[in-house]
Each structure stands twice: as C-alpha cells, then as structure tokens.
Amino acid sequence: MKVAHFIGRAPIRSILLIASAFALAVAAHALPGPAQTAQAASVAHYTLTNGLELVVIPDHRAPVVTHMIWYKVGSADETPGQSGLAHFLEHLMFKGTAKNPAGRFSQTLATIGGQENAFTSNDFTAFFQRTSREHLASLMEFEADRMTGLVLTDENVLPELQVVLEEWNMRVGNDPGARLGEQVTAALYLNHPYHRPVIGWRNEIVKLTREDALAFYRRFYTPNNAVVVVAGDVSAEEAKQMAEATYGKVAQRAAIGPRVRPGEPQPEPSAVRHLVLADQRVAQASLQRSYLVPSIATAQPGEAEAIEVLVHALGSGSTSRLYRELIAEKGLAADAGAWYQDASLDMSRLGVYGTPRPGVTLHQLEDAIDGVIAEVIEKGLTPEEIERAKNRMIAAYVYAQDNQSSLARLYGAALTTGSSVEEVQSRPERLRAVTAEAVNAAARHWLDSRRSVTGYLVHDLKQSEEKRS
Amino acid sequence: MTLYGGYGVMRRALFALVLLALAAGPAGATAIERVISPGGIEAWLVRQPSVPLVAMDFAMVGGANEDPADKAGVAHLVASTIDEGAGDLDAAAYHKRLEDNAIELSFTANRDHFRGSLRTLTANRDLAFDTLRLSLTAPRFDTDAVERIRTQILTDLRRATTSPGDLASDAWWHAAFPNHPYGRPVNGTLDSMARITIGDLRDYAHRVFARSTLKIAIVGDIDAATAGRLIDKAFGALPAQAELAPVPAADPQGLGRRIVVDLDVPQSVIMFGGPGIARNDPDFFAAYLVNHILGGGAMSSRLYTEVREKRGLAYGVSTGLVPLAHAQLISGSTATRADRTADTLDIIDQEMKKLAENGPTEQELEKTKSFLKGSYGLYFDTSTKIAAQLVQIQLDNLGIDYIDRRNGMIDAVTRADAQRLAKRLLDGKMLVTVVGRPQGVTSKDLTASGSGG
Numbered sequence A: 001m002k003v004a005h006f007i008g009r010a011p012i013r014s015i016l017l018i019a020s021a022f023a024l025a026v027a028a029h030a031l032p033g034p035a036q037t038a039q040a041a042s043v044a045h046y047t048l049t050n051g052l053e054l055v056v057i058p059d060h061r062a063p064v065v066t067h068m069i070w071y072k073v074g075s076a077d078e079t080p081g082q083s084g085l086a087h088f089l090e091h092l093m094f095k096g097t098a099k100n101p102a103g104r105f106s107q108t109l110a111t112i113g114g115q116e117n118a119f120t121s122n123d124f125t126a127f128f129q130r131t132s133r134e135h136l137a138s139l140m141e142f143e144a145d146r147m148t149g150l151v152l153t154d155e156n157v158l159p160e161l162q163v164v165l166e167e168w169n170m171r172v173g174n175d176p177g178a179r180l181g182e183q184v185t186a187a188l189y190l191n192h193p194y195h196r197p198v199i200g201w202r203n204e205i206v207k208l209t210r211e212d213a214l215a216f217y218r219r220f221y222t223p224n225n226a227v228v229v230v231a232g233d234v235s236a237e238e239a240k241q242m243a244e245a246t247y248g249k250v251a252q253r254a255a256i257g258p259r260v261r262p263g264e265p266q267p268e269p270s271a272v273r274h275l276v277l278a279d280q281r282v283a284q285a286s287l288q289r290s291y292l293v294p295s296i297a298t299a300q301p302g303e304a305e306a307i308e309v310l311v312h313a314l315g316s317g318s319t320s321r322l323y324r325e326l327i328a329e330k331g332l333a334a335d336a337g338a339w340y341q342d343a344s345l346d347m348s349r350l351g352v353y354g355t356p357r358p359g360v361t362l363h364q365l366e367d368a369i370d371g372v373i374a375e376v377i378e379k380g381l382t383p384e385e386i387e388r389a390k391n392r393m394i395a396a397y398v399y400a401q402d403n404q405s406s407l408a409r410l411y412g413a414a415l416t417t418g419s420s421v422e423e424v425q426s427r428p429e430r431l432r433a434v435t436a437e438a439v440n441a442a443a444r445h446w447l448d449s450r451r452s453v454t455g456y457l458v459h460d461l462k463q464s465e466e467k468r469s
Numbered sequence B: 001m002t003l004y005g006g007y008g009v010m011r012r013a014l015f016a017l018v019l020l021a022l023a024a025g026p027a028g029a030t031a032i033e034r035v036i037s038p039g040g041i042e043a044w045l046v047r048q049p050s051v052p053l054v055a056m057d058f059a060m061v062g063g064a065n066e067d068p069a070d071k072a073g074v075a076h077l078v079a080s081t082i083d084e085g086a087g088d089l090d091a092a093a094y095h096k097r098l099e100d101n102a103i104e105l106s107f108t109a110n111r112d113h114f115r116g117s118l119r120t121l122t123a124n125r126d127l128a129f130d131t132l133r134l135s136l137t138a139p140r141f142d143t144d145a146v147e148r149i150r151t152q153i154l155t156d157l158r159r160a161t162t163s164p165g166d167l168a169s170d171a172w173w174h175a176a177f178p179n180h181p182y183g184r185p186v187n188g189t190l191d192s193m194a195r196i197t198i199g200d201l202r203d204y205a206h207r208v209f210a211r212s213t214l215k216i217a218i219v220g221d222i223d224a225a226t227a228g229r230l231i232d233k234a235f236g237a238l239p240a241q242a243e244l245a246p247v248p249a250a251d252p253q254g255l256g257r258r259i260v261v262d263l264d265v266p267q268s269v270i271m272f273g274g275p276g277i278a279r280n281d282p283d284f285f286a287a288y289l290v291n292h293i294l295g296g297g298a299m300s301s302r303l304y305t306e307v308r309e310k311r312g313l314a315y316g317v318s319t320g321l322v323p324l325a326h327a328q329l330i331s332g333s334t335a336t337r338a339d340r341t342a343d344t345l346d347i348i349d350q351e352m353k354k355l356a357e358n359g360p361t362e363q364e365l366e367k368t369k370s371f372l373k374g375s376y377g378l379y380f381d382t383s384t385k386i387a388a389q390l391v392q393i394q395l396d397n398l399g400i401d402y403i404d405r406r407n408g409m410i411d412a413v414t415r416a417d418a419q420r421l422a423k424r425l426l427d428g429k430m431l432v433t434v435v436g437r438p439q440g441v442t443s444k445d446l447t448a449s450g451s452g453g
Helices: A011-019 A024-030 A085-092 A104-112 A133-148 A154-173 A176-188 A210-220 A236-245 A303-315 A321-329 A362-379 A383-400 A404-415 A421-425 A427-432 A436-446 B074-081 B091-100 B122-137 B143-160 B164-176 B190-195 B198-208 B224-235 B284-295 B302-310 B338-358 B362-380 B383-395 B402-411 B415-426
Strands: A044-047 A053-058 A064-071 A115-120 A125-132 A226-232 A273-278 A286-293 A333-340 A348-356 A452-458 B018-024 B031-036 B042-047 B053-061 B104-109 B113-121 B215-220 B258-262 B267-275 B314-323 B328-337 B431-436
Touching: A044 A236, A053 A236, A053 A404, A064 A133, A064 A404, A085 A115, A085 A125, A085 A154, A085 A210, A104 A115, A104 A125, A104 A133, A104 B362, A125 A133, A125 A404, A125 B362, A133 A226, A133 A236, A154 A176, A154 A210, A154 B267, A154 B302, A154 B314, A154 B328, A176 A273, A176 A286, A176 A452, A226 A236, A226 A404, A286 A362, A303 A321, A303 A333, A303 A348, A303 A362, A303 A383, A303 A427, A303 A436, A321 A333, A321 A348, A321 A362, A321 B091, A321 B143, A333 A362, A333 B143, A348 A362, A362 A436, A362 A452, A383 A404, A383 A427, A383 A436, A383 B091, A383 B113, A404 A421, A421 A427, B031 B224, B042 B224, B042 B383, B053 B122, B053 B383, B074 B104, B074 B113, B074 B143, B074 B198, B091 B122, B091 B143, B104 B122, B113 B122, B113 B383, B122 B224, B143 B164, B143 B190, B143 B198, B164 B258, B164 B267, B164 B328, B164 B431, B215 B224, B215 B383, B267 B338, B284 B302, B284 B314, B284 B328, B284 B338, B284 B362, B284 B402, B284 B415, B302 B314, B302 B328, B302 B338, B328 B338, B338 B415, B338 B431, B362 B383, B362 B402, B362 B415
Parallel strands: A053 A226, A273 A452, B042 B215, B258 B431
Antiparallel strands: A044 A053, A064 A125, A064 A226, A115 A125, A286 A348, A286 A452, A333 A348, B018 B031, B031 B042, B053 B113, B053 B215, B104 B113, B267 B328, B267 B431, B314 B328
C-alpha cells in the first residue's frame, strides 16, 4: 500500500542507521550507571515447527505493540519480464481473503485504532500493524489468514494496478532524480536482478495480471519463508504462544530453496561507467555515484563494519571529509555526502552524491570528489575521524532502543537479507573493534572507480558537456 | 486527575522545585510532572529511566510569521544557522562537540513557531544543555557559515521550482493569504533568501528567543531536580519578554477559485482547502471526527475508498484540519493522472457535498471515535514522540490533564454535532490548486459558476 520503496538514494540506510541495534553493554564506555538494562539480552528468537521464524523484542514502557511479518521475497526474486510483481502483490495483499473478505482487516484496524502499512524492497516484502497490546493475537490471526487465503478478482486487481501506476507517476514519472537513480542502479548491476527498480519498469508493470500475482503468492507466501517480528509490551513467552496458535496452524505450501540469483560478472572490477540524464524539469544539477560493495551478509568478517565506519567518516554529517573539503573549505558544493546500504542478500551499494554551487560544473565537482577519495585512499582517514565515526554510530544504537518500530525493522531486515539476530546484537561490539587499518584497507579496495557508475542529472545535454572554466 | 501506571512516583518538591500536577497518559504510559525550575521556567517532564537518554522538545511563538514582509525565509535561515557556531565555538568546533558527544540538536521554524529538539545520552546531558544555551543566547552567524547554509537553501529552493508538490502548496498559500504572513513561503523564495542579511538573523533571534512564550517537554532518564537545573542552564539567560510583530487573524481567500500551474509532468498534483476550526473551539472534536471520516489517516476514509480503492485514481488522497494560531483551515491533497484530473476533482467534490448534506452515519461515527481513542497511545511509545506531543499540548493550551480528558471529549460528540460540523466545514467552496498538464481542467476565477472541488 503506502510503500516505502527502498529505491533511490538509500532510504533503507537511513532506517537502518538510525535503528542500528542497541546492545547497551557494549556502549558502556559512554554510559556508566545502572541504566544499562541490556535489553538485547531479552530479544527472543524462535522457529515454529512449520518453519516460521519469530523474533520478540519486549519493551514495556508503553502498552502498545508493533507486529510485522516479513517474507523473504522481493523484486530480485521476480521472473525477468515481470518487474514490479513483488510490489504489486504487496498492494493486492490488502484485498481480503475467504475468511476475512475485502477490507475487514483494515476496517478492524480502523475501529480499534491501529496503524498499518507495508513495504517492498529487492530482498523482502513486509507488512505491519501497530495497536495497543491487547490486540496482538487478533493481528496474528488476520496475518496468518492472509498468508495463504488471499482472494483476488479482476474487480479488485484492475483498479489496484492503476493505483500502482499512479504510485509510479509520483515516485518516478514526476521526479527526474528518481529516474537517474534507476539508471545508475541498472548500470551498476550488469547481471544481478538488483538492476531492476523495485517498483518495476513501467512497460512491464502495465502487463501484470491477477494470475501473475497469484502464482507469485503461492510460490513465496508460506510460513517457511516468513519472519514475524513483535516489538512492544509483550513477553517472549506470550508472543510465542500466540504465534503458535495462529501462524503455527498454517501448513507449508511451497518448498523454499536457497536464494541464489545470477551474480555479477567475474573477474571484477570492470569498467568505469558514466551516464547523463537530461530533463527540462531539472532546475538544479547534481550527481550521484554508486560503487558495488559487499553487504553485511556477503562481506568477510569485519569488512562491512569497516565500510560503515569509512562511509560515515567520508560523508555523513558536517564533520565528514566530503562536507569539510567540498562545502566548507573549497566552496565547490552546496551539498555532498555518502551512504552505504548494509542490509542486502547479495552485493550491495555504497553511494556518493553532490550538488554543485552556482558556477561550478558537474565535472569540476566530480574531480573534487575524486580528489577527496584519492586522498583517503592514499593517506587514510585520521584516528580522530575514525573514532568520531565509531562513537556516533554506537550512540545511534543506544538511541535506537527508544523506538520499538525501528528495532522491529532492524531485525526484520537482517533476517530477510542473510543476517542473524546474533549479528544485529553484536554490531556495536564489532564496530568498536574496527581498526584504522581495516578502514583504510576498505577504502583502497572498494573505492575503486572501476566498481562504480556516476550519473549526472542535468537540464539539457549541453550542460553535461560544459568544460572546466 | 487520575494517576495510574508505572511512573506514578510523586517527586515531592525538592530543590526549590514545585510539583504542581501529575497527569496520566494513555493507559498509564505517560505520567506527566509539571516542573518549575529554580529560575521560574515551567517544563513538563516524563521520567523514563529504563533507557539511558534524555529527549527534550521546546517551542517559542514566532515562526515564519516574524519574517519581514520582503524577506521570507528569515526564520528558516535562523533555524538552519544557529547550530553553525555559537559562543567561542566556530561552526566546525560546534559540530565537532555535538558529534564527539553524540548530541542530536535540531531547530525548525514553521509558520507560527520556532521549535527545537535535543537528544542526548544521559552521561552527556549537561554538555548538551550547555550547547543549546550557546545557540539560543550567543549564535555567531559568521559570514562564511551563513553563506554556506544560504547556498544549500537556495539549492533546495531551485529544485522546488519544478517540484509539483511544492508548486501546488506555494500557489495555494499565496492565493489564500494575500498580504498576510501565511501567504509567504516558510522557506523563502530565491529572491527573498538572497536578500536576507546577518542583521536580519540577529534581529529575529533577539526578538523571538524569549522566556515569555517558551514551552518545554522533557522525557527520559532524568529527575525533576536535574531537569530544573538544566532548563535554567539552557533557557535561564534568555530575555523575559519576546518582542513579536502583531499577526492579524485571517480567513482563507479565493474560495471557489481554481488555479492551474503549468508543469510538464505526467501526474497532476492537487491541493484544496477552505475555512476550518480553531483548536480551542468546543466543536473541535466534532470537526476532527468529520475530517477523519472524509479523508483522515486510516485506509478506510470515504475519499480513500472512492478515489483510490474503487477507481484507482490516486496512490494517496487525504485531508486534515490545520488549526493555525491566526487562521483555521481544512485542507487536502492528492495526485492523479492528467486525463483523469477532472474526474478526481469531481469525486472529491461530490464526497464533500454528500457528507455536508447527510453527515456521517452513526456507525461511521462510532468506529471513528473508537479509532481515535484506541490509536492515541501509539503517539506515546518513544521519548521523542512524547516530548513532541507534550509541547504541542502546551502550545494548544489544552492543559496538563488533557490526555485524561480527551476520551470524554470524543465520546461527547453526537451525530447531530458531527452533521452540523460537516455542513459547516464542507458545504462551502474551496480554493483549489492543480500543478501539471490536466486535461480539460483550467483556471477558474471567482465569478465562474460551479463549486470549488
């Protein structure tokens, strides 16, 4: 429904960084005192007999719960030619079942005072509700029912396809920057299905049918492909009993094999790629670059954490290298930064972006960005920069404790992208352990232009060809 | 007022702190203490010692309303630069201090208010409040820092010149409030932003930052005595009295007008609105229920059902009450394909007329009351959300016992009340702006026949 597509410039990272875990004991150097409640210890993880995983994150401060179900299926699992199907099915999941016909679930939430929504990424599809605590069992009943009971008719499917096309209009059609983002990603992934936009290519979205959606549903929506995450005012034992009485009754209906997608061409790296998107609506030129880098799931031990620290020091906040050099000191950019999508089943992305000041061309800005990166590769980051980045990231784990929804998202994303509860819980420790050598080695290895695609967003093609003044 | 829940430990007046009231939040989640600091500044406090952090929100009257008429964006530029160096710290040193200590501090200006939000680990709270003090009482506004931020804002404003959502909103406010502060864009324009001087920033801070209009809420791992001490540290040196320009009350103009702004996009973005209701009006909750039924939050409003679910005309459609300090509005927005824009406008118009004529059904009213009561607790499940709620309750002057009284006010709304408010809010014409290339939809002035959508 109202979908947070994890497309474009790394919205998923903003969720994960803010959310990033909360193992308090690890941040103890900053946090003396009795308040170290080490909530992490109380996170429970079960697997029911039908294969459904359950994660429970108790938080008893307010009498509310966040209930999420995550399916291990996303746009990268679509059959070529049917891009957008995972997301279209996510919309259709609100159309009702035999037991709870059209709208009953939403109507119930609209009566008891619940919030609901859903989102799709290239690796997962998730649905959630937030209500006061006493409704949790009922939420599980509804959600277990629609895991296998969906009823689709042309009457409810056809208008929803129009809704999805309006969503495409809003996110992509009306926004040239989003179209550039699609192009950069498509050029970055030469062979892996991550090259498709999560929302799909418009010409393929319009051809999606009820039968396509049902086939996809029957193949992937089964308890052995789902992770339920409950955060809030409930004990692990209570939640487990409720889950067994609801989800536990759903029989497996499909065998789920290993999630193996076509990989990127080897040997890597290959070519430095540049592209330009010109649109008359572009009033402000900008550039964005993505590098192909490992995710938490695909990295060698310690590598993803080193990349996190590297990206943070390079381009997060106004003490970062890119901000200081390009914006504050040289006055070449109005805006500049970097991001890293850490949760991804397969090879992930590290991004760098910038907006030039008036009078500065994109070429000049790109040269300056390359200069900053070359300096980091050559001389490394300073110990102070690395320490500050680590402190801030570890503090973010403490702040994340404050928000049950963020925590639920963090665990859900981890468990559907090849990571684990233990990995999430030990993240602060592993960040703390990152060495300057590891960060600088990561810079040398991964910030290789042959692993990257750079996209220019311009008003017209002439603008992209402006020479240095 | 009732008192229940886990945090109902009364902290008796300690260290010259007076405990005046204690109110319970939804289902006992939020017990509010009224704290008066030794310096006489009031704050509302919710203790949550289980997470080692402190969140504070505050607000002062005088947002973009205090911008000089030809310099829209002053408040926005002040909010964007008072954390770019203060006291002895230049911008780099200031940010280094925040980041080294994981202190999150942000400022924003909306139309009526200047707001701030602080989040700190308990261990760093003294330093955090002291850094806030510097920003409020000794912002540097160094030329290089101001120019750097101005450049960023101008970049945003340049982007907004071809953003259909921004264009629809700016056109709406401009037409609804000519010659009134509400008619000017909060973030300024390319022209006005370029005109603002550092003197304008200093003048704004001098006039607006004061104790007389200050509202504060603190949530987290902190007791009343410490809260009082830190409030005095951050705000104690501010002038007692703000010097605000008077803002006249205003009614939205241009009702019945439709303004089409041309932009080559596949989807038309629509904004519509008309007169609303004041937050302190006894009929506010009747109006709130009516709005929820028409186009409020849940995925079952009449507009959501008719525009999206049945016809697939839009991804989103919603309406909301906008009770500003000097004007009251009900407004809504949607986005739809060019060739169905006229249909979408017609359907929205019909749904408003239907609700105005017949009011909601008894069943709709009961369901909506149940929703509003049941969902309230969801706004109180994090420290930052609680702090924001408590500042808003203070700004709206609803009283520290409001959370307890709210359900009663919702229950008291009768179907006759709702019907009366539906007629009052939805029977008249609205001002509509459309950005895009809508087929068969043109601008329409006040003399044209037909209703406003």
